[in-house]
Amino acid sequence: MLDIMSVTLINPFEVPPGREEDAVAYWERCADVLRRQPGFISAHLHRAIMPGARFALVNVAEWESAEHFQSAVSTSEFQAAATTGASDFPHFPAMYDLVRTIP
Amino acid sequence: MLDIMSVTLINPFEVPPGREEDAVAYWERCADVLRRQPGFISAHLHRAIMPGARFALVNVAEWESAEHFQSAVSTSEFQAAATTGASDFPHFPAMYDLVRTIP
Numbered sequence: 001m002l003d004i005m006s007v008t009l010i011n012p013f014e015v016p017p018g019r020e021e022d023a024v025a026y027w028e029r030c031a032d033v034l035r036r037q038p039g040f041i042s043a044h045l046h047r048a049i050m051p052g053a054r055f056a057l058v059n060v061a062e063w064e065s066a067e068h069f070q071s072a073v074s075t076s077e078f079q080a081a082a083t084t085g086a087s088d089f090p091h092f093p094a095m096y097d098l099v100r101t102i103p
Numbered sequence: 104m105l106d107i108m109s110v111t112l113i114n115p116f117e118v119p120p121g122r123e124e125d126a127v128a129y130w131e132r133c134a135d136v137l138r139r140q141p142g143f144i145s146a147h148l149h150r151a152i153m154p155g156a157r158f159a160l161v162n163v164a165e166w167e168s169a170e171h172f173q174s175a176v177s178t179s180e181f182q183a184a185a186t187t188g189a190s191d192f193p194h195f196p197a198m199y200d201l202v203r204t205i206p
Contacts, residue, residue: 008149010161012115012195024202035205042206046111046199049169053197058113060163066152092115094156096149099127102138103145 006041006062009069011093012055019088020047023057026085033078034061039068059093066095109144109165112172114196115158122191123150126160129188136181137164142171162196169198 015023024045031043041062048056063069072078118126127148134146144165151159166172175181 007152010113010115010149010158010163012113012158028203031203031205043204044201045203046113047202049110049198049200054195055113055115055197058199060113092157094158095152096161097152098147099150100131100134100148101146102134 006064007066007069008096008098009059009061009063009093010096011059011061011091013057013059013089013091014054015056015089020056022085023089026089027057027059029081029085030078031059033075033081034072037068037072037075037078039064040072057089063095069095109167110169110172111199111201112162112164112166112196113199114162114164114194116160116162116192116194117157118159118192123159125188126192129192130160130162132184132188133181134162136178136184137175140171140175140178140181142167143175160192166198172198 013023013027024047027045034040035043041064043059043061046058046060073082116126116130130148137143138146144167146162146164149161149163176185
């Protein structure tokens with residue numbers, strides 16, 4: 001997961017009460033497009049254990065570069081998949097480098 | 104990182120402009136305590152590549168269980184380390200299970 005030749009997308013999702021399954025389905029629709037784009041390496045969707053977490057879902061994905069990710073989300077195919085649900089589940093995607101690691 | 108016998112802590116940090124180094128130092132003070140607590144496995148601090156990200160820093164850590172993490176952050180040593188800076192850098196820690204993975 002933590003290859004020096006990759007960057008990490010972290011995307012926390014706000015999920016209204018009772019909408020968790022819909023949010024997972026939304027993520028799956030988007031991921032089904034992104035996984036076929038150049039530069040995609042992996043994705044891991046995390047679900048909060050306890051109810052009431054600020055972000056019920058968090059996606060952590062690896063891409064070969066930030067440019068690959070930007071190209072992928074700019075495709076019309078992704079835009080079509082992502083439109084429905086985007087406002088239902090506010091999310092905050094950003095690309096990250098690893099700056100500290102323990103051990 | 105993704106052992107079936109662990110849970111994932113994900114903790115996004117809001118960092119005011121110009122305060123990134125202080126926020127990393129705050130994380131290091133807290134992490135120096137937590138790494139010595141029972142159940143700690145690993146921690147990875149991520150920094151946003153582009154300025155203006157909603158969460159400039161995101162910690163992704165592995166713990167043996169949610170109970171281990173709760174015990175660790177309940178210690179007086181952690182409370183002392185975490186007090187200064189907590190309000191400067193609003194953060195939203197929660198424990199997560201992995202629910203989807205690609206490939």
